[in-house]
Amino acid sequence: MPFFQMSKLAILSALKKPATRLYPFEIRPDIDKTRGRIELKVETCTFCTLCAKKCPTGAIEMDRKATPRVFHLDRFKCILCGACVEVCSTKSIHTEGHWAPPTDKRGNVTWTQEAPPPKAAAPAPTA
């Protein structure tokens, strides 16, 4: 019966759990691969500026000559494309699954580095 096609679906859905969540009491679990926000592990960053060059929106700015060295990220400009993550040779810059908290103020997120990371030790010569 054509009419009961939708009625059946509606009744069955009424008996099921709702598809929506009771936010904020029930928060959606993060998905691992989500490009939620860009984060920097500043201790290992070499300040090579490759990420700043590759960023299509110019969201990354850094001053490698200053002491301490500073790394700025403008989250309002960032489109979370992951171009910076792709080029980072030390895997310092990475994406986190959870979104950045909302803000009503413009400004950069800044990381500072007191001392450059130690250079990787040369591999031991093989006999």
Add this chain to the structure above:
Amino acid sequence: MGKQTIVPFGPQHPVLPEPIHLDLVLEDEKVVQAIPSIGFIHRGLERLAEKKEFTEMVYVGERICGICSFIHSHAFCHGVEGVMKIEVPERAQYLRVVWGEMSRIHSHLLWLGLMADAFGFENLFMHSWRVRERLLDLVEATTGGRVIFGSCKIGGVRRDIVGGAMADVTKELREIEKMSTEITSVFEKDNSVKKRTVGVGVINKEDAYLLGAVGPVLRASGVSSDMRMLGYGAYGQLQFQPMVETAGDCYARTQVRCKEIYQSFGLIRQAIERIPEGPIETKVTGTPNGEFFARLEQPRGEVLHYIKGNGTKFLERYRVRTPTFANVPPLVHMLAGCQLADVPVVVLTIDPCISCTER
């Protein structure tokens, strides 16, 4: 002949997700003529191609539209790869098919919901979007984004679906397919749906072809035309046939989209079964010099990306002809002669995407 009245439809209208304006010339309740006007959300993205490096334009290309985002980026990359004669690895081609078809399913489910909303079937609208939500979660789990996949790049793809993730995709798709069956059977059999769609907004095969209709609009009128049959990406190695209906009315266009959802599930399954191991990208060196027309099948129909490079890192010309633009003349033809109350349903059946059209 009765007195003629002009009723403006849009640019802001409950049924329209995006702004398009139609001047409907009416005689009593009957539409005699529809005069469209577009241009409310022109963003000048094609001009931007002359100022952005061609590798960065992929991000802009992807943002032409929020629904066919992946296929726009695929089309742009396909165009640049055509100019630069880049061989894309097999695995990347298959991954592009998987994400392209996921994008088609979510677009069609979104459209089914909007269509149900257009003829006042709120319950069906909610059900369609509930199914779509599951698919968006799957897209997020494989690409990292729900709307902007950000996975296509010149020379391949950025991300891979590795290990057990591929089996999870298959398992989840099976469940989504089961849920979709419940929705599409309502669209197929329900009396209320049929009363609002059968025999409404008819366009015959000849008119559809002559007016340049594309995608489901053309296929619903009996023309077997699907750009995927050209064999771009990995489509050449997969078995499928275009979904064709002959009636040319709103019901036929709905049925074409319902069938395409299952066709896409089938194509993803085929792609997952045949996907080879190997690299997902090739290194791109040099700059594009030459021109290329990339013709791809979006959920709404054929999209055309024209790329012209001049040997520098900035493109000389980038032109996008989107399916909605091609479907506006057939829409005007369909509207002439229909009832005013049917206008939202008829407009919706071309699946208008104005962001795409105006770029």
